[in-house]
Amino acid sequence: MIDLDIDMRQYDCPFIDTTDDVDIAFSAVQWQLDTDDKRLETRLIAKGSSTGTLEAGLHELRDHPNMRECYILSKRDNVAEIGTTIEETNAMRTIQQNGGYITGPFRIEDGREHWHVGFDDDRDEDHALAELERHNEFTVEDRDQVGPTALFDLLENSDSALRLLEGCRSLTETERETFEAASRNGYYETPRETTLDELATHFDISKTAVSMNLRRSERKVLKAALTALEEMDGTQQL
Structure with a gap:
């Protein structure tokens, strides 16, 4: 197709x-x-x-x-x-x-x-x-x-894909923008190519606020990814 x-x-x-x-x-x-x-x-x-x-x-x-x-x-x-x-x-x-x-x-x-x-x-x-x-x-x-x-394979795992999509859509606009900026600028690379201080300057907010936005977005996406993996493996959530 x-x-x-x-x-x-x-x-x-x-x-x-x-x-x-x-x-x-x-x-x-x-x-x-x-x-x-x-x-x-x-x-x-x-x-x-x-x-x-x-x-x-x-x-x-x-x-x-x-x-x-x-x-x-x-x-x-x-x-x-x-x-x-x-x-x-x-x-x-x-x-x-x-x-x-x-x-x-x-x-x-x-x-x-x-x-x-x-x-x-x-x-x-x-x-x-x-x-x-x-x-x-x-x-x-x-x-x-x-x-x-x-x-x-795509059809068989459509529910898992939907769970991941729902997790991404659950991000607020601020969480999504922060997460995307951190990823694009190498925050998750090893070694890191940007810092929380630089992200804070980019968004004109405090370092603590950037950290909280990142943690919330990471938690939502990670939870959705784990749920999708569990469905793919046929396991039950503990």
Whole structure:
């Protein structure tokens, strides 16, 4: 199986047009493409930079000519879970007609959309990308060709991967930024290429605050990694 990560800009997508004009982002949770009726049903999380921005974005989304239906399932502050039905876009039709399929959730922000697309062989991939180029703007950011053994291993350990992902997502923005800066600057190398003092200067906070942020992020990621390893090994947590 060929798996592509594509940074996509469609010219007939309601979500992309909305994020072009309003500071709002959409992340797909569930989706179903009805090729007979030429429509896509989705459940998404919409997040605006403020409550007012969320309302403005949803209003613009409802008014888009390619939007059939848009309704709120739940809402809190600047985040909402919504259900939508849109007209099939050119890119969706192109992928489907050339033997491709969406393999993962997509995210839309700042007028662009991140897709995970799969193909069974190189010929289908080449035809689809050539046709996509005629009516859309896109960049293939990553390409993996996964064999059946690797794919089976991925599916068999999907729960473990999810645990690790959940651990990473549990980091606060400050913890994540501190952890990333420490890693990028060689804090975990031997010998260390940066110090707590230098990290404190970088973030303009105390050395103690940096240390606490690192310990919290390390604890969360390590706990998630150990849980994932236990599930992979089939062992029970003590």
